[in-house]
Amino acid sequence: MADLFSSILQRAALGLLFFVIAGCSQKPELVKLSGDTMGTRYNISLMAPRDFEAEAAQQQLDALLQAFNQIASTYEPKSEVNALSAMTLEDWHDISHTLSDMLLISLEVNWLTGGAFDVTISPLVELWGFGAERRRQHVPSQSAIDAALEETGFRHLQLDLTEPRIKIKQPVTVDLSGIAKGYGVDMVAQWLERQGVANYLVEIGGEIRAAGQSARGDVWRVGIEKPQGLAAGVQQAIRVSGVGLATSGDYRNYFEDNGTRYSHTLDPKTGYPIKHRTASVTVIAENAAYADALATGLLVLGGDKALKLAETHNLAIFVIEKTDSGFETRWSKAFEPYLD
Numbered sequence: 001m002a003d004l005f006s007s008i009l010q011r012a013a014l015g016l017l018f019f020v021i022a023g024c025s026q027k028p029e030l031v032k033l034s035g036d037t038m039g040t041r042y043n044i045s046l047m048a049p050r051d052f053e054a055e056a057a058q059q060q061l062d063a064l065l066q067a068f069n070q071i072a073s074t075y076e077p078k079s080e081v082n083a084l085s086a087m088t089l090e091d092w093h094d095i096s097h098t099l100s101d102m103l104l105i106s107l108e109v110n111w112l113t114g115g116a117f118d119v120t121i122s123p124l125v126e127l128w129g130f131g132a133e134r135r136r137q138h139v140p141s142q143s144a145i146d147a148a149l150e151e152t153g154f155r156h157l158q159l160d161l162t163e164p165r166i167k168i169k170q171p172v173t174v175d176l177s178g179i180a181k182g183y184g185v186d187m188v189a190q191w192l193e194r195q196g197v198a199n200y201l202v203e204i205g206g207e208i209r210a211a212g213q214s215a216r217g218d219v220w221r222v223g224i225e226k227p228q229g230l231a232a233g234v235q236q237a238i239r240v241s242g243v244g245l246a247t248s249g250d251y252r253n254y255f256e257d258n259g260t261r262y263s264h265t266l267d268p269k270t271g272y273p274i275k276h277r278t279a280s281v282t283v284i285a286e287n288a289a290y291a292d293a294l295a296t297g298l299l300v301l302g303g304d305k306a307l308k309l310a311e312t313h314n315l316a317i318f319v320i321e322k323t324d325s326g327f328e329t330r331w332s333k334a335f336e337p338y339l340d
Contacts, residue, residue: 028199030215033058037065038073038181040205046192047199047215057195064191065184071098072180074122081176087168092160100164102176102183102289103157109293110154112313117297118268120156122173123148128273129255130264137255139262145271152268182207182246182292189288202288208245209288221340225249227279227320227327235320236329237340244288248295249280249320267300276302277322284316284338307332 028047031054035042042065048054071080080099087093095103109117122131127148129137140148151172158167176183181204188202189209199212201220210220219241223234227249238245250263250273263273281298285291294315298306303319310317310332318331331339 031057033061035062035065037062037204038069038184039075040181042184042188042202042204044188044192044203045201045214046197047212049196049198052195052197061188061191064187068098068180068184068187071096072102072176072183074175074177081174084166084168084174085171087166089168089170092165092167094163094165097164098183098187100159100166102179103159103166103174104161105183105289106176106179106293107154107159109290109297112294113297113301113309115153115269116267116300117178117293118152118154119174119176119178120152120154120172121266121268122175123151124266124268124271125175125264128262128264128266130266137257137262139257149271178248178296179289179293181205182244182288182290185209185244185288206247207288207292208240209243210240210245211242213241224282224318224320225280227322235327236318238284238318238338239340240284240338243284243286244291245282245284246288246291246295247280247282248292248299250274250278250299265296265299274300274302278303278306278319279322279327280320281306282318284335303330310334 028049031046031048031052033044033054035058069076069079073079074082076082080096106117106119125131127140127144156168156170156172158169160166185202185204185207186209189200189211192200201208201210201214208222214220219239221237221239222245224236224238224247226233226235250265255262265274266272267274278299281295283291283295283298285294298309298317301309303321306317306319307330309315314334315332316334316338318329318335321328
């Protein structure tokens, strides 16, 4: 009888141990969060750690992104970036670490692309009718383009590399739309990591940052869109984890004048829309902000120059180009590991 009682206790203990182990090894829950920001939507998929409260996280993320808009958005009249235009010239002015960081990344990409990415291009954007004021879209005169070019360029700004401050040398308008969504993605990703979230995919307006694994138990899979407008489908599937991703394309925002198509993507050096056949450039980088800015600059350069630069600097890029028979894809050697 004693042996039987002992056997029952052992089986009960084993059952309890199995229950505890099974409970501890339960897979994290897939949580999805979404909302409005920067004139678009944010979408987050994450594997929630224990005690993660989705509703509280949603509220805190909304507050984080609202505060970021007050720094980076040109559509917010009292934003920090808009305040740059009112600063006295030739004096040092303190700015936030966030604004300083975005400007320093922009300056680096400006240098890397030979001026193809420029956050001071706003006068040209407004002149061509692609800006916030939505002026009549037409081909400006050469004299008007030359005048706008005089108002653009990083030569009008001086950044302190050791402290978050700036000197405005000539009146200038700064527009961070080419980097803000990517930077916002990074901010959200860093906030999630501080909450103990190791597996996530964050997307804002097409810019992405991913880490860890998806609910399937492998790396995250995303698609590069076909450059044919809304509901065009996927051109190429890729695998990403521990990186940021951004795509810049010229196939959605444009106007036609006398049978000629004019893209919203402007070359800061000439003041004119790009004319080559490159439809989109996708960049994978360490963070989404850098990928965002670089994708814009490389699109301005066009496929051939972009790929040459990518091979020289070991950049992971994917290029889609228009041809007479459809679309052609090319990519750099550093992009190959991400192809699905």
